[in-house]
Amino acid sequence: MPPSHGRSYKRAHVACKACNSRKVRCTITLSGPPCANCAVDNIPCEMKTRKRRRNTDILPAISDPGTQENPMSLEQTPPATRLCTSQSESPHWDTSGLAKDCEPSRWGQMTDAVRLSPDHSQQAHNASSATSSRDTIVVGHNTDESDIGVAFDAEADVPRQNDHQDEVETPPIANATSAWAETLEEHESDGNRVPFYPGDRRGPAFVIDICKPQRSTDSNHSFVAMPSLESLQPEEIEYLRWKGCFSLPPHPLQEALIKAYFHHAHSFEPVLDPQDFFCAYSKGQLSLLLLWSVFMCAATFVEDSLFFVNLFESPLTFKRHAFQRAKTLYDADYEKNKVTLIQSVFLMGHFYADAEDRLGPWHWNGIAISLSHTIGIHMLTSPARNGIRPLWRRIWWCIYYREVWLSMGQGRPMRISLDHCSTPMPGLYDTSPSCSPEYQHYAPEELGILFGIWLKLIEVTRIMGRILSLNYTIKGARPSRAIIERDENEIRANWIHDGNNDQSPVLASHVYQYRLHTQAAIIALYRPFLHEAPDGVPDDEQDGWKEFANSKLRTAAAHATHAINCMMAEDLIKFSQTIAVLTISPPIQIHLLEMASSKSLSNKLAKHNLALCLLALDEMRKSYVSADAAYKLFDRARIMVEKSLGEDAVVSRDLVAAANSSREAQGIETSEWLDDSMPVGHEFASVGLFSALWMPFANLIPDESLESSF
Structure with missing residues (x-):
């Protein structure tokens, strides 16, 4: 076809016989057979192979020479696409020879072959003639379960001349800016449309209310025409292959x-x-x-x-x-x-x-x-x-x-x-x-039970989000005692009771981790009130409330530590989720606080519980770098607390000796040196030591050892 307006067009490398004879753009390199034109005209779509190879930058493909349904099989593809690659060719993933004995599987046998997601394939089929002239990936429709053919080709920018343009409507292809306008029309979901949300009435969606005041629903969700498929450039595909993205x-x-x-x-x-x-x-x-x-x-x-x-x-x-x-x-x-x-x-x-x-x-x-x-x-x-x-x-x-x-x-x-x-x-x-x-x-067999646990977890999370919004705001008012009691009651209403002893490891690990979440939520609920009482508490009751909050924190930390102990006893730490690193942090913080107690028994119990939690974190370090960072933080904090307690003991003895000497000489009483702002039984020297420990990852100092490990 001669170029119009002096513009030259490149011919497509691959086209079916019908499109080639009619000199129109063919989408077989995008969607495979049948192409868009043959599908519209309801005629057979047969591949026409080109005689001369023009594209030298072709990805290797894996194809089954015996599969006749695959239009890009070895008998039909250019010589350059007959090359087969193994996983050993990937510069970053050398696993050659490891999967030779595997049972046939599309994914298992496919190594360097490029796959398209269903969305890519559907968009490619719908794109038809509106797709720009960029290099594209093609997945052959192979019926053999062990191979998938892959070709790499370029599509020419040739204007479409369809003999049936006035009779057949092609699938809608949206311009990048037309989605907002399409929201004014109600379209249901189908294969040619994608979800789009124009926002609420604060923005352009207010136009919907103006144009459609009697609409049946207040929802602004729309399904707009699928945008044009922007194919990847050859160098982008080659880069993805070089990075090992196609080597499973x-x-x-x-x-x-x-x-x-x-x-x-x-x-x-x-x-x-x-x-x-x-x-x-x-x-x-x-x-x-x-x-x-x-x-x-x-x-x-x-x-x-x-x-x-x-x-x-x-x-x-x-x-x-x-x-x-x-x-x-x-x-x-x-x-x-x-x-x-x-x-x-x-x-x-x-x-x-x-x-x-x-x-x-x-x-x-x-x-x-x-x-x-x-x-x-x-x-x-x-x-x-x-x-x-x-x-x-x-x-x-x-x-x-x-x-x-x-x-x-x-x-x-x-x-x-x-x-x-x-x-x-x-x-x-x-x-x-x-x-x-x-x-x-x-x-797992218990998928229904596990889903029920997830529903409870989401409910506890919703309460936790409300706690963070009310109890930890900078400018907001402190919550009242009634609000705190309401939140705790709602958390406990979602409590999971002990199951039988023969429950599976999967179910047991989920139950224990769920308990970590609930106890962490209770700790987050009462932690702000170690130093101040809720709104509405009389002055003469504030000290009692602080002690009450401290008791709640100790109990929640003890219950969380019990769950951790059970997980270690049943060898379930290896099944911990990434969030478990965050849920184990609040009880550790409480144990660190208890280590500063002047009560000998509380101090020893806190050290014991802290050791259990650090042992669990140490085991999690094998799986998560975040656990490694948390372990280093809390272990260093433990050393600092113990050092501070040792120094406090020396200072305390010196103060007592000096006070006794002064009392004997002058007959005056020693003064109290405990800080009233701390809960009863905690040394004043620990004030401020824990202020940087409430949020374990807020100001984490990078460690050089993390660069070499995940």
């Missing part, structure tokens, strides 16, 4: 990681739909970004021996590799599906990079919050409109859960205010549908 671990390790995730991580933070995940996983259509994020979270719960067999030094080494690959895919804007992207960055928040938290949990949870606002999962209504799934509610409350406990553990203000959210609390109706029989071995 051997199949046995993958299976162990998936099973570990759904046994130990999913039931604490159910941000995935198990059935959807397993279906996509078995078909090889799962997002790579999400898969690497799942692998990273699950590495903590897999036996070390399995990593050693696969040439990894430790689970921490694998975890760092998985995080680097997930982050590389995220930086490349690989994932287009907003929900999948939110799930992925939420899971990436389980990686603790360094004390500055530039790439740590606080950073990634903030991204998850921001992305959630763009599709409005914080403003869901009940009942939900068509296209909005219960999974969205679970995702939002998981994000809120991490935000609350990260805020408590790191001493930072929360970035979520429930006053500006309408998403209802999750209930039993939000549970995931049961898995198909072929996938049930991935999930």
Whole structure:
């Protein structure tokens, strides 16, 4: 076709016979057969191979030469795409020969092959002629379960000349700026539309109220036309391959990681739909970004021996590799599906990079919050409109859960205010549908019971968020005694009683960690009142209230330590979640405070309980860098407290001797030197020592040893 207006166009490297004969743009390199034109015209779509290879920068592909359904099989692809690569070719992941005996699996056998998530494939199919002339990835539709064909090609920027333009309407392709205008029209969810939230009536969404005053719902959630698919450049694909993003671990390790995730991580933070995940996983259509994020979270719960067999030094080494690959895919804007992207960055928040938290949990949870606002999962209504799934509610409350406990553990203000959210609390109706029989071995038998524990955990988290908002504000008024009693009663109303002795390790670990959360919430509730009484307490009762608060703190810390002791006795510390590092910190702080007590028995008991907690933290250091940082902080604090107590004892003896000498010489009484601001039984010299210990990670000093470990 001669160029128009003096503009020259590049010819596509690959096109089907029908599009080639009609000289129109073919999307077979995006969606595979049939292309968009053949699908619209309802005619057979046959591949036309080019005679001369023009693109020298082609990714190797793995394809089955015997599969006739794959249009990009070895008989049809250019010679350069016949190259096969093993995992040993990856410069960062040398696991060649480890998965040769694995049973066939799309994901297990696929190493350097590039996969597209369902969102990529769907967008590519819908893009048709509106996609710009950029190099794209193609996944062949191979029916063999052991291989997936991959081709790398370029699409020409040729204007489409369709003979049936006036008869057939193509799927809507949105301009990047048209989403706001489309919210004025009600569209339900379908394969061609994506969720979009224009905000509330403070912003442009007020126009919706003007244009549609009689609309049936107050929800501003919309589904707008899918934006154009921006394909990755060849050098970007090559960079992802060089970084090892397409080189998955051997199949046995993958299976162990998936099973570990759904046994130990999913039931604490159910941000995935198990059935959807397993279906996509078995078909090889799962997002790579999400898969690497799942692998990273699950590495903590897999036996070390399995990593050693696969040439990894430790689970921490694998975890760092998985995080680097997930982050590389995220930086490349690989994932287009907003929900999948939110799930992925939420899971990436389980990686603790360094004390500055530039790439740590606080950073990634903030991204998850921001992305959630763009599709409005914080403003869901009940009942939900068509296209909005219960999974969205679970995702939002998981994000809120991490935000609350990260805020408590790191001493930072929360970035979520429930006053500006309408998403209802999750209930039993939000549970995931049961898995198909072929996938049930991935999930624990007690999945229903574990989901019930999660519902209680979210309720305790909601109360905890309210405590942080009321009790720890800088300018707000102190809560009253009635509010404190209400919060404690609501926490205890969600208490889980002791189960039977034959419960599984998975269930037992969840129960113990849940108790850590409840006791940490009670400690957070009463901790501000060690030095001041609640609002409305008379002056003559304030000392009694401080002693009452101190008693509540000691009891909660003792109960938390008991749960930790049970976990160690039953060898369950290895199943601790990342948040467990934060929930174990409040009881440690109380034990440190009790070490300063002048009562000998209380001092000895505090030292014993502190030793148990530090022992648990020391065990967690094998899995989490955050545990290593917390252990160093509290161990150094213990040394400082003991040193301070030793110095205080010497000073006290000198003061007593001097006072006795003065009394004998002058007949005057010694004066009290205890500080009334501290709880009864605590030395004055410890005042101010714990002010920097309430928030263990607020001003953490980076340690050089952390740079070499995760």
